[in-house]
Amino acid sequence: MVLRCSNSIIAAVLMAALALAPVPASAQAYQCRAPQVTGVPRITPDSPRRVMPVTGYTLALSWSPEFCKSRAGDRSHAFQCSGKSGSFGLVVHGLWPEGTKDWPQWCEARNALTPADIRSAMCLMPSERLVARQWAKHGSCMVKRPANYLKVIRILRSGLRLPDYDRISREDGLTAGRIRAAFADANPAWPESAIGVKLNARGWLEEIRLCYSKRFRPAQCPASRRGAKDTAPAQIWRGL
Numbered sequence: 001m002v003l004r005c006s007n008s009i010i011a012a013v014l015m016a017a018l019a020l021a022p023v024p025a026s027a028q029a030y031q032c033r034a035p036q037v038t039g040v041p042r043i044t045p046d047s048p049r050r051v052m053p054v055t056g057y058t059l060a061l062s063w064s065p066e067f068c069k070s071r072a073g074d075r076s077h078a079f080q081c082s083g084k085s086g087s088f089g090l091v092v093h094g095l096w097p098e099g100t101k102d103w104p105q106w107c108e109a110r111n112a113l114t115p116a117d118i119r120s121a122m123c124l125m126p127s128e129r130l131v132a133r134q135w136a137k138h139g140s141c142m143v144k145r146p147a148n149y150l151k152v153i154r155i156l157r158s159g160l161r162l163p164d165y166d167r168i169s170r171e172d173g174l175t176a177g178r179i180r181a182a183f184a185d186a187n188p189a190w191p192e193s194a195i196g197v198k199l200n201a202r203g204w205l206e207e208i209r210l211c212y213s214k215r216f217r218p219a220q221c222p223a224s225r226r227g228a229k230d231t232a233p234a235q236i237w238r239g240l
Contacts (some may be wrong), residue, residue, distance in 0.1 A: 009143055013155045016216035020159055020189040032123035033088055035079055037115040043130040043136040049106040054097040054142065056152045058196075058225055059156055060190040063165070064088035065128075065239035080126035087239060090162055092124045093207060094134035095153050097141050098222075113146040121150045133226035137236055156216070161186040165205070169236035177230025183208060194218035196227040197234075205236045 019155030065088075065187050068081035097104050118131045125131050131150070139149030163182040171178065176197045184192045211221040221227075228234065 006194060010148060010151060010210075011156070013152050013216050016159075016212075020187070020218070032088075034119050035085075037119040037122070037128055038114050039239065040115060040118065041132040043133050045106045045137070047105065050099075050102060050104050051107060051141070052099040052104050054101065054104060054150035055100055055215055056098040057216065058098060058206075058217055059153075059210040059212065060093035060098045060173055060223075061090040061208040061210070062093040062098065063207065063236065064091050066200070066204050066206055066237045068239065069237055071096075076129070077127065079122065083125075085141070085226060088126055089165065090208060091126055092153055092157055093130070093198050094125075094138055095142075095149070095156065098137045105137050107141035109136060109140040117146045120147075121153070122149075124153065134146075151200075160210075164165040166234050166238055169238055171192070175230060176232040176234045179205060179234055179236070180230065181209075189217050193206050193220045196225040198222045198227040199232060203233055203235055 012137065036148070049210050062109045064080060071077045071081045072083070074081060080088055080091070102149075113132055113135050117135075118128050121131050122128070125134065135146045135149055139146060143149050165179070165182070168178065168182055170173070177192075177200060179196050180192050180195045182192050183195050190210070194211045196207075197205070198207040200206050200208060207227075208229065209221065211219050211225055213219040218225065
């Protein structure tokens with residue numbers, strides 16, 4: 001059985017958040033007003049269903065300026081990328097359950113995602129389709145209710161301090177290790193071994209991936225989540 005009791009997961013997240021963030025976390029440097037959401041995008045699985053025990057989690061934070069570099073005029077990404085709703089920095093890509101050798105996905109959803117659920121998450125995950133897909137593919141393998149999946153994401157994100165990657169992007173000789181170390185410096189409870197840095201093929205920052213144990217404590221990332229080596233040259237797009 002993959003699904004765990006929603007209350008036990010939320011309790012574990014709250015306990016971990018209190019231990020990892022004894023001081024208030026900083027907010028992103030933008031003001032976000034969630035748009036009205038009138039429907040739920042239809043999501044079709046594009047890979048096999050896998051049901052297995054959950055052994056840990058990954059919180060993926062996407063660097064929005066890089067994602068939006070080629071999507072500024074794309075109407076399907078207007079809220080995140082048009083600039084009319086402000087400029088996003090690190091946004092939540094998703095919270096992914098992990099297994100021993102693989103990961104569970106596309107589990108049977110017992111409760112339907114609602115427009116209100118999506119709207120509640122849009123300032124952290126600024127795409128209706130993204131919220132719907134992450135619930136269908138990953139959240140359905142964690143908890144019974146979409147609202148609880150999104151609540152766990154909000155708790156985890158609220159306990160993190162985000163480095164000033166705009167300033168760091170201007171440093172000479174920037175590497176993946178520097179990006180990783182900056183996150184660890186901003187979050188002393190996080191060792192660098194629990195922080196993955198994903199660069200694209202051209203060496204630009206795409207994602208920060210945070211690896212959690214089953215009890216939502218920082219855990220060493222497996223090779224598949226670790227990403228770029230510390231010595232890898234890196235760049236961070238500022239959206240200019």
